[in-house]
Amino acid sequence: MTALVDEHPRLGVECVLRELHIASSTYYRWRRAEKEPCERRRRDVELTERIKEIHAEYGGNYGSPRVHAVLKREGVCVGRKRVERLMREADIAGISPRRKGFTRRDPKASLAPDLVNRDGCRSSEGASLG
Known part of the structure; x- marks a missing residue:
């Protein structure tokens, strides 16, 4: 306007x-x-600076839950959602934990023998049960 x-x-x-x-x-x-700016915006600027300090202090690993916990331990009264918003606006993100890998089959390996005859079970015996 x-x-x-x-x-x-x-x-x-x-x-x-x-x-x-x-x-x-x-x-x-x-x-x-x-x-x-109003008091809330001024406070947001101060909090964002402190969040950046905490994030850098811990090697850029901490996300919003841990940053919020640090602020809480320091006696800063701030909500978790507000910390999330300020981090998002400042383009700050923690490192997500790596997922454990899952087993991948070697495409060159030969398949193990089917000792319980699973393939034959589905076609012939399944029909006789019903």
Whole structure:
């Protein structure tokens, strides 16, 4: 909204606001918020800096749960979701644990013999049971 008024200064603030049915007090409150952020935004900046410090201190391994736990131990009262949001906005991510590998069959290896005759069981005996 404020960008529209900035792009077209010749129109005048009051005329634009009147056409858009926006109170002038709302416009000036938006302007003031651009210049001086609210307490929550200032606190977010401080928390983001501390989160970056913690993340770097632990070698970039810690994700939001561990960072939140460190902040909690330090006595900082902040929610887990807020830590997640701030880390996401700052493009900070922990390292996910590696999954354990699963066994892959060697394509060159020969198959083990079918000692319980599984292939024959399905076709002939399965029909006689039903």
